Amino acid sequence: MRHVDEYRDQALIEPLIAELHRSVQKPVRLMEVCGTHTMAIFRSGIRSILPAGMEIVSGPGCPVCVTSAAHMDAFIDLADRDAVRLAIFGDLFRVPGSRGSLAHASSRGAKIDVVYSSMDALDIARNHPDDLVVFLGVGFETTTPGIAATILAAHRQRIDNFCVFSTHKVIPGPLDVLMQDPELRINGLLCPGHVSAIIGAGAYQPFVDRYRLACVVAGFEPADLLNGLIRLARQIAQDRPAVDNIYTRVVSWEGNRRARELVDTVFEPADMEWRGLGPIPGSGLKIKQAYHHYDAEQRLEIVIPDVPEAKGCICGQILKGQTTPPRCPLFGKRCTPAHPIGPCMVSSEGTCAAFFKYGADT
């Protein structure tokens, strides 16, 4: 497979592993921001070959993980309403709120369709004219352009029974909050590949300037990941932090201007609640007044309930990279992928799910 196999080639990988071991000259603590990176690192077995002195913690880059229990409860309340039909991405289905999940709502008879693209939700709206189809907008910069395009398509095609419940989030805000946390002691960021395709590698320059943080934008194949870790270790060893983009086949310095224009047309910044991190000003996206007809919160007068996070769940600390899943008293006991308590376990890209699935002690 072009653009995949060449980044998994053994002849390429072995020298990279040797180089990674040579690159670590003092202890480094890195954060991989993106959930897909988290899973890719586990899947390729990179954790089992990391050099001594290199530690990787997982950041807040899984959209499902950072969806607050309050928002999940609002989603579930919505699912239980008559004449509402939800369209969701699959990994939202089992995320727990304070009183069950959308899977439980489905078992009660709620109409929930798992879609692969927000455009599919428009087809569902066309096919169910008596229902109001609400797409649950959960995601980062990667997914918002598509959802903005869907709202514009609904507007153009005059599809009246469609709207979006936007809990979209943007990545730089919470990273800024995390980097201000003195306990975290992060030396470098493995910056997300997909998000960066939209916002551009240049979006991380402020982190270099403000926190002297090494930043490398990397892809998801083993060679990408190893290269990313090598570059981070070198920057830290030489004390020369910079933004290094090694995913140039997908990511440019400026990002995707057309995608950002789409988002700017439909959305505007809003304060947003992050699971585990709390409210962060300007870190979310709400639908602009010009498209209020497609804003589920306005159209259905949704009130976000005041809900505490699950008792004993330390997903917040895990999302901040302060601890690891095996140190959670619930991990693997009360909290498993089959019966998740916290969001990090339920999402296929969550840190706890990754530790549970791939194990940390091979």
Add this chain to the structure above:
Amino acid sequence: MTNEPVSDQVILLDHGSGGLASQQLIGELFLKYLDNPILRGLEDSAVVDNRPGRLAFTTDSYVVDPIFFPGGDIGKLAVHGTINDLAMRGAEPICLSLGLILEEGLPLTDLETIISSISEACKQSGVPIVTGDTKVVPRGKADKIFINTSGVGIVPETISLSSRQAAVGDKVILSGTMGDHGITIMTRRAGIALQGNLQSDTMPLHRLVARLLAEFPGSVHTLRDPTRGGVATSLNEIAAASGLSIQLDEKSLPVRPEVRAACEILGLEALYLANEGKLLAVVAPEPAPALLSLLKATPEGQDAAIIGTVVAGTAGRVVINTPIGGSRVVSPLHGEPLPRIC
């Protein structure tokens, strides 16, 4: 069944009443395709001639969506699935039952296509349907058609296959490429068109198993068909039942390029995708290469590969060695595989 052309006819609640419409459905559709001396009697139960050996008995229900897919349909799947469940214990399949739950409004042409496909699958595998049942439920209470097939087979006295019999040093053989069925179904559901001739691998494996057991007596310790939950889940079950560990080599796992591509797009792993025409064989180490050669010479096993080894170690653990020289645990599937957001 009525004066309407068949293309316009649909299943009505009446077809499940047990009355005249039911009789017509049985006589004009089911017997037309599935006729054999035992079924023809339409008695309350089938009486099947006995033969020496132990009885293997299995049941499975099929609720697949979509009901028609490249490489097969729900009917073919129901026949092959139950035959394979019998074969995995070393049984020779003798006969099957067919339970149909039909949703009111199902087009009769769809039902006819499925029954015809069942008939074809039975003929090709040499295993007849000898008893059956049909129920019709109101529209919305089922999804078009659900099928249950039970099967009876005979296990010769000399054969004893079980997941518990995997032993240290045994080789793990997979009879062909992983995930063809699972990814075909998921991409159809997602409306994703892929290049290549991707189709379900549904096929009966009883003849292949009979050959393996005849030519390598005593060498095959365990057979499993890695259906839902895929190869990963079946291997975890074998490891748990035997109290041993299994070590896989990721590079040796057979996966079609188009399946790999679809997995990349949908964020899935081929190890967890369903297969409907593949088997996992845990076999003694010495005859493993010869057994592999035999498999590769058959149409069912042409892409077979040795994918791992049974080792002492943490009981029930499956570990995979990755191409980059690392390793990770392969856990069983939790929940349905679902597409991701990112």
